[in-house]
Amino acid sequence: MDSAAVVGTGLIGTSIALALRGRGVATYLIDTDQEAARVAAGLGAGIAGPPRGPVDLAVLAVPPQQVAAALKEHQLRGLADDFTDAASVKEPPQLEAARLGCDLARFVGGHPMGGREQSGPLAARDDLFHGRPWVLTPSALTRPQTLERAERLAELCGARPVVMAHAEHDRAVALTSHTPHLVSTLLAARLLHGERSQLGLAGQGLQDVTRLAGGSAELWTDILGSNAVAVADVLADFAHDVDDAVEVLRGLSTAREPEQRRTHLEALSTVLVRGVQGRARLPARGGTGAPSTSTAYAAAPRGA
Amino acid sequence: MDSAAVVGTGLIGTSIALALRGRGVATYLIDTDQEAARVAAGLGAGIAGPPRGPVDLAVLAVPPQQVAAALKEHQLRGLADDFTDAASVKEPPQLEAARLGCDLARFVGGHPMGGREQSGPLAARDDLFHGRPWVLTPSALTRPQTLERAERLAELCGARPVVMAHAEHDRAVALTSHTPHLVSTLLAARLLHGERSQLGLAGQGLQDVTRLAGGSAELWTDILGSNAVAVADVLADFAHDVDDAVEVLRGLSTAREPEQRRTHLEALSTVLVRGVQGRARLPARGGTGAPSTSTAYAAAPRGA
Numbered sequence: 001m002d003s004a005a006v007v008g009t010g011l012i013g014t015s016i017a018l019a020l021r022g023r024g025v026a027t028y029l030i031d032t033d034q035e036a037a038r039v040a041a042g043l044g045a046g047i048a049g050p051p052r053g054p055v056d057l058a059v060l061a062v063p064p065q066q067v068a069a070a071l072k073e074h075q076l077r078g079l080a081d082d083f084t085d086a087a088s089v090k091e092p093p094q095l096e097a098a099r100l101g102c103d104l105a106r107f108v109g110g111h112p113m114g115g116r117e118q119s120g121p122l123a124a125r126d127d128l129f130h131g132r133p134w135v136l137t138p139s140a141l142t143r144p145q146t147l148e149r150a151e152r153l154a155e156l157c158g159a160r161p162v163v164m165a166h167a168e169h170d171r172a173v174a175l176t177s178h179t180p181h182l183v184s185t186l187l188a189a190r191l192l193h194g195e196r197s198q199l200g201l202a203g204q205g206l207q208d209v210t211r212l213a214g215g216s217a218e219l220w221t222d223i224l225g226s227n228a229v230a231v232a233d234v235l236a237d238f239a240h241d242v243d244d245a246v247e248v249l250r251g252l253s254t255a256r257e258p259e260q261r262r263t264h265l266e267a268l269s270t271v272l273v274r275g276v277q278g279r280a281r282l283p284a285r286g287g288t289g290a291p292s293t294s295t296a297y298a299a300a301p302r303g304a
Numbered sequence: 305m306d307s308a309a310v311v312g313t314g315l316i317g318t319s320i321a322l323a324l325r326g327r328g329v330a331t332y333l334i335d336t337d338q339e340a341a342r343v344a345a346g347l348g349a350g351i352a353g354p355p356r357g358p359v360d361l362a363v364l365a366v367p368p369q370q371v372a373a374a375l376k377e378h379q380l381r382g383l384a385d386d387f388t389d390a391a392s393v394k395e396p397p398q399l400e401a402a403r404l405g406c407d408l409a410r411f412v413g414g415h416p417m418g419g420r421e422q423s424g425p426l427a428a429r430d431d432l433f434h435g436r437p438w439v440l441t442p443s444a445l446t447r448p449q450t451l452e453r454a455e456r457l458a459e460l461c462g463a464r465p466v467v468m469a470h471a472e473h474d475r476a477v478a479l480t481s482h483t484p485h486l487v488s489t490l491l492a493a494r495l496l497h498g499e500r501s502q503l504g505l506a507g508q509g510l511q512d513v514t515r516l517a518g519g520s521a522e523l524w525t526d527i528l529g530s531n532a533v534a535v536a537d538v539l540a541d542f543a544h545d546v547d548d549a550v551e552v553l554r555g556l557s558t559a560r561e562p563e564q565r566r567t568h569l570e571a572l573s574t575v576l577v578r579g580v581q582g583r584a585r586l587p588a589r590g591g592t593g594a595p596s597t598s599t600a601y602a603a604a605p606r607g608a
Contacts, residue, residue, distance in 0.1 A: 019339055053583045124357070133505055162504070172502035180491060180513045185579030186545045187487050190538065198476035200436055200466070201417055202586050208512045209484045213583045217576035223575075225556055225569050232553035234494065239546045242492045246543055249536035252529055265529050272521035272528075275489030278496045279517045282506050 001152050003055035004081055005072055009040035011116060012086050013061030014124035017045035019157040022126050024298055028055060028216040030079075038104070040121040045079035054078050057149045060085040063219055064226040075103050082146040084110040084153065088173060089226040090137045108150045109137035109166065111173070112159055119216055122197060127158060134159035137166045167230075174230035181212045181220060188213035245271055305329055305456050307359035309383055311374055313344035315420060316390050317365030318428035322351035323461040326430050332359060332369045334383075344425040358382050361453045363390040363414070367523055368530040372400035379407050386450040388414040388457065392477060393530040395470040412454045413441035413470065415477070416463055423520055429464060437583045438463035441470045471534075478534035485524060486539060492517035549575055 003026040013031075017040060020027045025047030031037040034048070041048040058080035060070045064087040071083055071093075083106060085095055091107045098104060114129040134154035138147045147163075154161040164172070188210040191199060207302045224231055248267045255261040307330040310317040321344060324331045331350030333339040338352070341384040345352035356483075364374045364383035368391040375387055375397075387410060391397055394413045402408060438458035442451045451467075458465040468476070492514040495503060528535055552571045559565040 027347055051476050056567060063552065113507055115507070115509075122565040126501070132507070135505065146566065161455075164501075168501075169505075172505050175494070175498050175502050176506040176510050179494075182549060182575075183491050183546075184509075184513050185576055186542065186549060187484060188580075188582035189575065189578035190483075190542055190582065191585050192578060194479050194585070195476075197468075197472075198479055199585055200587055201439065201473075201476050202415055202480040203419070203436070205488075205516050206480050206484050207421075207586060208515045210490050210579075210583045210586065211512045212509050213579035215580075217573060217580050219578050221569060221573040224553070225572055228553040232550055234552065235546065236550050237497070238490065238494055239543065241493065242539065242543045242546055244485075245486060245490060246536055246540045249528070249532040249539065252532040252537060265525060268524040268529055269521060271486075271490055271493065272524050274493035274496060275514075275517035276492075276519075276521050278492035278494065279514045281495050281498070281503055282511060282514065283504055 001056045001149055001156070003051065004028070004153070005030060005051060005055045005058040005074075005273070006040075006061055007058060007074060007079075008061035008086075009033070009036045009045070009121050010061065011119045011123045012112065012114075013059065013129075014040040014043065014121040015114070015126065015128035016059055016064050016086065016112070016153070016157055017043070017060060018043065018124055018126035019129070020153075021046055023156045025156065026051075026055070034122055042123070043121060043124065045121070045124070050077075051250045055080045057084065057153060059083075059153065060087075063087065063222040064089040064093055065222050067093035068102065071097050071102045072100045072106060075106070081106065082109045082113040082149045084136070084146075084150040086110055086112055087226075088177070088223045090135070090169045092226045094137070094139060094166050104139055105143045106146050108139075108146050109169075110144045110154070111135040111137075111169065112152055112157065114156065114159070117211065117214055129154075130158035132159050133162045135162050135164050137164055138168055139166075170227050171230045171233075171295065174227055174234045178224055178227055178231045179234040179238065179251050181215065182209055182224060182231065183238065184212035185220075224253050239272075273278070305360045305453055305460070307331070307355065308457070309334060309355060309359045309362040309378075310344075310350070310365055311335070311362060311378060311383075312365035312390075313340045313349070314365065314390045314456045315427045316416065316418075316432075316511055317363065317423070318344040318347065318425040319350050319418070319430065319432035320363055320365060320390065320416070320457070322347065322414055322428055322430035323433070324457075325350055327460045329460065330355075330359070332442040345427070345510050347425060347428065349425070349428070353478055354381075354383065359384045361386045361388065362393075362448065363387075367391065367526040368397055369526050371397035372404050372406065374565065375401050375406045375411060376404045379410070379514055385410065386453045387411045388440070388450075390414055390453040391530075392481065394439070394473045396530045398441070398443060398470050407443040408443055409447045410450050412443075412450050413473075414454055414458070415439040415441075416458065416461065417483040418463070421515065421518055423523070433458070436460035436463050437466045439466050439468050439473050441468055441473055443470075472558060474531050475534045477536075478531055478538045481515045482528055482531055482535045483542065485519065486528060486535065487542065488516035489524075545575075
């Protein structure tokens with residue numbers, strides 16, 4: 001791959017562009033906010049503005065609900081031979097792109113699994129995706145060369161390409177990213193009901209569990225809205241578990257007999273043990289399912 | 305304060321003892337597991353075994369359900385003039401201590417708001433409570449000198465004494481610590497239902513939001529069981545919010561009219577904005593409600 005274009009020079013797009021520039025790929029930066037593209041260019045992420053002729057691959061680093069329209073627009077303009085995107089949801093943009101009559105042979109959905117709390121080009125890092133999975137979701141129409149170029153893009157960014165079906169990806173991120181984001185958000189919103197003296201006791205644990213809630217409300221409305229079915233399924237199962245836990249705690253607080261109390265404590269203990277077991281299933285840092293060798297990652301990202 | 309005893313040489317007890325030793329207080333280490341007391345002594349936390357005569361203050365650093373029995377036992381033995389504890393729940397141990405006929409004039413409940421993921425004496429740090437609140441819950445019976453000694457203990461550990469009523473403390477930690485722990489645990493337990501290929505996509509965000517779930521299931525069964533009423537109240541409110549979010553997502557996935565969809569997206573956006581606002585209410589690190597000047601804290605603890 002000799003040349004690329006990045007459409008959308010926020011955190012993700014600029015990080016991709018920085019990585020490509022670092023590997024010698026001629027990279028063009030396009031954003032509806034031209035100032036953002038110039039900032040990215042100033043960081044060394046490439047050249048602000050469109051190329052003269054088509055580049056090899058264009059990456060649409062825009063929110064999920066804008067992917068299909070951006071694909072349509074830039075295919076019509078002949079921005080690139082092949083196209084991919086970087087959105088956190090894969091099935092709805094694909095369906096919308098089909099509806100808009102995009103050239104689906106030259107498009108493959110993509111989702112680099114990296115991110116940070118901060119947003120915008122100034123938060124970008126060329127190692128944001130080092131050692132991380134980069135999901136690619138070819139459709140039946142995607143031509144092999146398009147998939148190969150997207151795989152090459154992932155590798156140039158130090159990521160590990162992982163091919164999945166659209167719906168499979170969307171269910172996976174509903175479990176591992178979108179529902180956790182929403183749960184963190186709902187818990188943080190509960191703090192609006194706390195007294196200042198109560199919140200003064202908060203420690204690092206509460207900081208950790210609510211960290212995701214600090215993300216962009218606008219972007220996450222788009223992401224969660226785009227993946228509503230899959231997130232609703234996971235969140236409904238979670239809601240059921242929460243209701244059960246409330247029952248156990250209510251049972252404990254009203255239990256009169258030691259035997260009753262013991263039964264409820266055992267149920268509570270089971271919940272806590274299952275939490276320990278669930279957490280133990282998480283891959284080691286780097287998300288490879290095995291300990292990562294990427295030291296660059298250890299200091300950096302958080303999953304988008 | 306010239307002399308102290310720490311009963312229970314786990315993470316919290318040993319950290320307190322290390323801080324006291326660092327300030328020149330003669331400190332005795334007592335644990336039903338004598339090996340744990342010897343390990344703590346080997347770390348420089350004090351002398352393993354009981355003192356010859358009563359020390360000024362004994363700290364009962366045992367789980368909530370063991371505090372009252374430990375107070376009874378060590379008051380009978382004459383371990384110290386005054387007693388405090390370090391448990392995460394304050395009202396039930398106080399009530400149980402009254403039931404057991406302890407000398408409540410010479411006891412004040414305490415809760416140093418610091419901790420780490422790891423447990424045991426080897427994880428202890430003399431700066432674990434630096435810049436953190438240390439809640440003290442005197443009863444109507446507590447004599448002034450006992451409270452003063454406990455305040456001095458907190459200060460010797462670099463913490464900030466905060467006097468609260470028992471129930472007020474228990475409601476505050478239900479919101480800021482216990483419910484977040486349980487929510488993190490319930491979310492982590494959901495991962496037991498995920499495929500390995502799904503979990504491979506997990507990133508730093510999921511690590512953060514489930515970090516508390518990695519805590520000791522045994523200790524947390526005790527803590528949550530001891531504070532069941534207050535936690536159930538907060539968790540029930542949270543459950544209501546989760547149910548509402550499921551409804552919004554279901555509505556989004558079935559909405560046929562753009563107007564319907566817009567209404568649901570606005571509701572979703574409100575949830576996310578409230579999360580951002582709730583998180584913004586958290587005190588800066590150090591838990592003081594203002595930016596902490598304690599650089600020692602920045603690298604260290606997580607709330608228990």
